[in-house]
Amino acid sequence: MDEELRDEKEHRDYYNMLHAVSDAQHGIPQLCPCGSITKETVDEEDTYDYLPGKRYFVCKDFVNDGMHFRQPWVKAIQEEVERLKRKFYEQEKLLRECEALKAHVMLLLRRVAALEKEKKI
Secondary structure (H helix, E strand, C coil), X not given: CHHHHHHHHHHHHHHHHHHHHHHHCCCCCCECCCCCEEEEEEECCCCECCECCEEEEEECCCCCCCCCCXXXXXXXXXXXXXXXXXXXXXXXXXXXXXHHHHXXXXXXXXXXXXXXXXXXX
């Protein structure tokens, strides 16, 4: 029974790690879940027309067991661009809000100045 429970726990940990690895593959990967750095490689065997091969971001210690990154370069760049576009739009929205607040503050300052002028008279 103990061996069966140990085996079940081992399988559960393995599948949890697989799930974490698959969820982590967004944008340009810096580190693999195993702790190794990722590098950009070109698969020379996978050619299309005149292109020399497909590019991948691959874990330095890559083994095809599902625990390491081997992400297509195009997908990673596309996701990174989408992330940067979202961030840019958020910053643009904040900037517009700040400009609106600045205009409101200027209006309030003019009103305060007018009230102080009235009070002196």
